[in-house]
Amino acid sequence: MTKPKRIYLAGPEVFFPHEEHNTIVAEKKRLLREAGYEGIDPLDTALTFSDEEAKPARGHRIYQANRELMDSCD
Template structure:
């Protein structure tokens, strides 16, 4: 009897790349090498319905992606800085949704500098003698993590420095012996 490989939802802003399907194909190929099945948000192949407004179409995309996460065994999440020093907010939502369902999340980022350092490189921060603050006087957390502390689960390990390493961590989590 053939066992189905663990399905991993591939969360991240990769859907906004100039050629998102090429990125998806590359990630899916890496997953397959690791004994995993990658599921990309655009696998839904949704198009706007005739006379459908943007908000209605967005709601359908959201529901379809949440259904993909429901059907997945876990999530590999691209946590690269997106339009600022932090993770894409849609990706963060998907990570939280998966975690709430009890599914393991495997974050990765090609930029694993601490969030404080990534924020400093993008905007002026001031130290008030106690903590670092941005221009809006909001504290910038300093835990040495590349993402907000809520996005790191000690059970699945640290933020990996590449997609391949995150896929390997997922394969190990599911008891596979990746190549």
């Protein structure tokens, strides 16, 4: 069995409340799975932040993590 192609799920729901985001992404992933693809959510990272971390540093880490996710897609 071949590995499904991976698709990065960019969209405005990354800024929605957690529950609403998860509902939308779950549906996107379901539709892609039915079509033979794997959906990759921008929030599929293990990033954690401390209160002491400056916003520019956070932004850079988010950017790097999302670039890595995008690079892992087809």
